Amino acid sequence: MxxxxxxxxxxxxxxxxxLWVDGRSxxxxxxxxxxxxxxxxxxxxxxxxxxxxxxxxxxxxxxxxxxxxxxxxxxxxxxxxxxxxxxxxxxxxxxxxxxxxxxxxxxxxxxxxxxxxxxxxxxxxxxxxxxxxxxxxxxxxxxxxxxxxxxxxxxxxTPHEVAYVLFTSGSTGDPKGVPITHANADAYIKGQLQLQEKESNTRYIQLCELVFDPSVHDMFVCWAIGGCLYVPHTVDPLFNADFVRHHEITHWNSVPSVAAFMQQMRKLAPGAFPSLRVSMFGGEPLTRSLAMAWMRAAPNSRLLHMYGPTEATIACTCFEVRTGFLEDARNSVMPLGRALPGVELMVVDAELEPVAFGERGELLVAGPQIADGYLVPDAAGSSRFVEKVYPGRRALRWYRTGDVAHTTADHGIVLHGRLDMQIKIRGNRVEMQEVERVIQACSNGTQCAVIPWPVDEAGRATGLVAFVANATIEPGRVLQACRQRLPPYAVPASFVIVDSLPLNVNGKVDRRALARQCVNDTNTDRTVDRSVMRTAEQLHE
Missing domain, CATH: 3.40.50.980 (Rossmann fold)
Structure with missing residues (x-):
């Protein structure tokens, strides 16, 4: 249990x-x-x-x-x-x-x-x-x-009783409850205990709210090894840089956006966090430049890139970032890596048939961490859980992640974005995260977010806007790189340079806020505060 x-x-x-919270242990x-x-x-x-x-x-x-x-x-x-x-x-x-x-x-x-x-x-x-x-x-x-x-x-x-229910946004935007059983959670915690050594004086920091499943990792992996959970009174990245040093935190777990903001505020100086032993990032792509900056700031820490939907209990894959991997500038974003103990992965086509090795398809996940379904079943939710037998695989029941991925021999699974982030522009399919990776690769891995804009009356995207959190980039060079690596319809029509990207309550990039920003700028005919918008045509000139 x-x-x-x-x-x-x-x-x-x-x-x-x-537990350390509110100034007391x-x-x-x-x-x-x-x-x-x-x-x-x-x-x-x-x-x-x-x-x-x-x-x-x-x-x-x-x-x-x-x-x-x-x-x-x-x-x-x-x-x-x-x-x-x-x-x-x-x-x-x-x-x-x-x-x-x-x-x-x-x-x-x-x-x-x-x-x-x-x-x-x-x-x-x-x-x-x-x-x-x-x-x-x-x-x-x-x-x-x-x-x-x-x-x-x-x-x-009994292990098959539900331990907790977390609510995510479903396909309709309404809250969708995900019941996780004790057996699901037990499988995850025991898998993590195989990855991490039990050491004395272990101190975990908890940055996320209890409504997000990384909190389960922070609490119960920490307590399973007899450690102490440290809960700062704020999730402000600037405050928590000092918090890590003052309390000599040994284990960090957050979304990359938190570390990216710390990097922008110059809080990732070399050797800034000597006490850290394990650093985990998940929920978003981890860029090469951010990984390098974090490894310099936490020289004694392992760096783990984790991946997993709520329905698969916190995380189901892990990639340990090493210096040799980062030396190759082509590795602009960290891969998902390999399955955690007990987890099985498959990459399939639209008919749920396995794709050839190296080809892209939807990532399926199976194993003891997979939830039984949603709290309130519906047709769309039920279709995410499928029963299918694959040769050489033990699992009979799989969860469709909705993520596009392919398998490599050296680094396991590589992610290419969401199926639902595939849009059509003038009849051509575009994966927005692929555009983001091109921008990151040619701008030293700077943080960026691409959204479809403008959108016509029928809801069809007619172009892309790229928001870039780096005032030092050369837009002309980025535009040229996009034109060299992307088809014309996938090249952003506009670049917005901002101080930082807006984050939602769980620390991820708030794409809805960026879309509202575009709407407001169009309606008021003004530029975003402290940002510069340049069209692609102006950049070309």
Whole structure:
């Protein structure tokens, strides 16, 4: 069971630090005692027929972590809600979750004033904090109450029970719940323990919110090896550069955009992070220049590029970046690498038949980490999980990632972007990430994002706009390189040079914000603040 990774360490080293948050360190034994109290309280309020799920609406406080462990220990799946989400999305997740109970911390209690009116029915709501908040904080939700005290009884669950439910944006843009079982999570954690050595004084930093699955890696891989999880009060990359040095963090895990911003702000000086032993990046392509900068900043660290959709439990492939690979300037973006232990990979065509070695196709993933499906099945979601037998493969059930990839002999799987990022311009297929890689390759791996624009009344793209976060590039040289390596219809018509690319709540490039930027510029006939837009024709002149 997922939570036993923590409780086993608590039994072996109760006085060792397990969590640092809000300026204070908490020992394994202290968190265990608090989690058990929450577990017993939840067990006393659960009723026959209730969905075995509990919502967790909290900031990244100490209470949130022992609340999460208490939910799991009570035999329930935790469903995290982020206070950074808009009220409508929080309400949609609450309704879809079917959860019968919700734990809320005092800081989030006031937000219920906006959320509860949007619900037809709402779960039983309990204060996560042991101290009752003052009446001003609870004015929005008079039904809030602390969990009752109850006698603790250890519950033995089964690995096929759901451990947590995370919500991603589905094909329609609506939240889509992904239930991950204890067996799914157990397979991932044990695979990670094979990749990483157990060392003393291990310190993990957690940069993402609990609604994103890298948080599961940070928590339970850390606790499985008896380490301490460090939770900074902000995810500001500038603050966290100093945080890593001050607390001598040993394990880093983030999306590349976080490190790219640190690089732009000159926080990746050589030798900046000597304490780091393992650095993991995933969720976005990792460029050669960023990888080189990070390896210089963290000279004692292994650098791992991870890949995996939420439906495949955090990550399913790994590529360890080495100096020799980076010496070849043609390797502008890191590959996905090879499957993690127990995972199987296939590259197939539109009919789900294997493509020839080296040819592009859709990447399929199988193995014990694959979710059983979505919380609320629909035709589009169900089609992502397919049953098919392939010669020489053990798996009978596969997940369609929607990612375009091909297989290499030396570096495993290489990614070429999303199937849904394939657009047509004047009847020609264009992969936007392929255009991004060309720009990165000819501009020292600078961070960039390409979006379709303008778009006609029928929703058809008539061109591309490239946003480049590097004021020192030579646009003319980049344009010439694009013309040399891309067909004419795939050459961006415009380049926008910006200080930095906008990021969404999980730290990835916010392409919707870039599209809105284009719309606003068109409507107001003005340029973007601190950016310069040049058309391709002007650059050519």
């Amino acid at each position: 997922l939570h036993t990774f923590f409780f086993d360490s608590a039994a072996n080293q109760p006085h060792s630090p397990a 908490y020992a394994y034994g202290e968190i265990e005692a608090r989690a058990r109290r929450i577990s017993s309280g939840l067990a006393s309020v659960e009723r026959p027929g209730d969905a075995r799920r509990c919502l967790l609406f909290a900031y990244r406080s100490a209470a949130a972590y022992w609340g999460l462990l208490g939910i799991l220990d009570a035999g329930l799946a935790y469903v995290p809600l982020s206070p950074k989400m808009p009220a409508a999305r929080i309400a949609a997740i609450i309704e879809q979750s079917g959860a019968s109970s919700m734990l809320v911390d005092r800081r989030c209690a006031g937000m219920l004033e906006e959320v509860l009116p949007l619900l037809e029915e709402h779960p039983r709501i309990f204060l996560l904090d042991e101290e009752v908040a003052d009446s001003g904080q609870l004015s929005a939700a008079t039904r809030l109450q602390p969990l009752p005290r109850g006698s603790y009884k250890r519950r033995r669950g």
